[in-house]
Amino acid sequence: MPYINIQITDEGVTKEQKQALIQGATQLMVDVLDKNPATTFVIIDEVNTDNWGIGYDQVTDLRQKATSS
Amino acid sequence: MPYINIQITDEGVTKEQKQALIQGATQLMVDVLDKNPATTFVIIDEVNTDNWGIGYDQVTDLRQKATSS
Amino acid sequence: MPYINIQITDEGVTKEQKQALIQGATQLMVDVLDKNPATTFVIIDEVNTDNWGIGYDQVTDLRQKATSS
Amino acid sequence: MPYINIQITDEGVTKEQKQALIQGATQLMVDVLDKNPATTFVIIDEVNTDNWGIGYDQVTDLRQKATSS
Amino acid sequence: MPYINIQITDEGVTKEQKQALIQGATQLMVDVLDKNPATTFVIIDEVNTDNWGIGYDQVTDLRQKATSS
Amino acid sequence: MPYINIQITDEGVTKEQKQALIQGATQLMVDVLDKNPATTFVIIDEVNTDNWGIGYDQVTDLRQKATSS
Incomplete structure (x- = not known):
């Protein structure tokens, strides 16, 4: 009965x-741990790029720098 | 000072x-563990049915199958 | 198919x-939202009192102050 | 490679x-634990005030009581 | 830069x-979303079977019932 | 009433x-958002290096490679 939480930026998924993602994560639990898929939860959180930081920067700004460079 | 996170699908709650939910979860901490309700947090996350998987399937699709059957 | 995460300090639960806690949280989902208990998960995290802070202080220190006062 | 999740109410942040918040939390990891900022994630969750409870009450209602008193 | 949290019971993993699990979850992000593995985190939480409930019951008790039946 | 969860590897913190960490994270909420420290929670999760993956690898193995190189 695993619970998998996937957090990604909300960029048009x-x-x-x-x-x-749900199928792959569920299959991973079956293949590696022999878990029952019927009680495997996968929850996807889509996070606004203003709300995700890496290396001091908001992803929003990282995307703009990448585009303008 | 418990923290309770409740994750449910966003289906018209x-x-x-x-x-x-907040009152019941807080009371549970008081009754079972004698916690102070003034520092008991309850956070409810409503998750889109596309973003919740169980048994390989998105809840969106499970709801449609249930309706059409 | 709710998921409930309860975070409490590890003080002899x-x-x-x-x-x-598991029975009460599951029943709350049944009573308030008519959820299926068979797919309701409750996960309890017990957190060391050194690792829990409130009001700038570690709970470890708050407990010692309360005892010594 | 720390991961920091900040949960706050969605009141016009x-x-x-x-x-x-991202800069401060990342700097804290560098200063206290000598972590690499390039692999430090900060994720901010903004929670609706209906969905956040403290002391049995929804924050929505606590804000209204504070305003009307 | 995804973050994946896998919660499973602590039964001899x-x-x-x-x-x-780490390789499979990381590859899933690459295959489905074209994410960069260098900034993909996978965190595995192993939860004591006393602390995991499903269908009102602790997993500890479910395992014992399954063994004795 | 913020909640901050800090996840780090368990390497002798x-x-x-x-x-x-608790003081810095709490002060950040006060400085940036004018939050009340008395209802600011900071929870630190220390994760075994076997259970943390980045770039397909367990941190345990990354540390060994760094030491042996």
């Missing part, structure tokens, strides 16, 4: 990509 | 239901 | 108290 | 305040 | 199994 | 360092 599609319903199909979310489905692929 | 009302302000009154949220209040009932 | 018994197996029976944990069971009461 | 500006992009500049979020940047200050 | 080996270092090799943990490595397989 | 002292009680004094934890106190510095």
Whole structure:
């Protein structure tokens, strides 16, 4: 009965990509730990790029620098 | 000073239901562990049904199957 | 299919108290939101009092002040 | 490679305040633990005041009581 | 720069199994979302079976029932 | 009433360092958001280096490579 929480930035993730994340994470629990998929939860949190920081910077600003450079 | 995080799907939970969750979870800490309610936090996360998976499937799809069957 | 995470300090919580937390939190989901208990998870995190701060202070120190006063 | 999750109520936090939280939390990891900022994540969750409870009450209601008193 | 948190019961998970979880979850982010593995974190929480509840019951008790039946 | 969760590897963090993390994180909430420290929680999770992955690798192995190189 694993619980997997995936936190990613909210940059246009599609319903199909979310489905692929859920299937892949669930299958990983089955393959590695022989867990029961019926009681495996996968929760995806999409985080605004203003609210995610890495290396002192907001991802919003990192994306702008990457685009303008 | 407990912290309780409740994660549920965002399927029309009302302000009154949220209040009932907060009161019930706080009271549980008082009754079972004699905690101080003044420093008991309850945080409710409402998760989009596309972002919640169980048994390989998105809850969005599980709800549609249940409705159409 | 709710997920409830309860974070408390690790101050001698018994197996029976944990069971009461699990039963109470699960029942709350049934009573308030009509959720299915079979897919309701309750996860209890016991946190060392050195690792929990409130009002700038470690709980370890708050407990010692309370005892010595 | 620390991960810091900051949960606050969604009461008009500006992009500049979020940047200050990210910078301050990252610097704290550098100063206290000599961590590498390049692999320090800061994630800010803004929580609706209906969804945050303290002392049995929703923050929404606590704010209204404070305003009307 | 995803963050993946995997919560499982602490029932003898080996270092090799943990490595397989980390590799699989990281690869999933690369395959589905084209994320950079160098800034993909995977954190595994092993939870005592007394502290994990499902369907009102502690996993400890569910395991004992399964063994004795 | 913020809640801050700091996740770090369990590599000999002292009680004094934890106190510095708690004080710094609490002060950050006061300085940036004018929050009340009396209802600011800081929770530190120390994670085994086998259980933390970055760039496909367990931190345990990254530390060994760094030492042996």
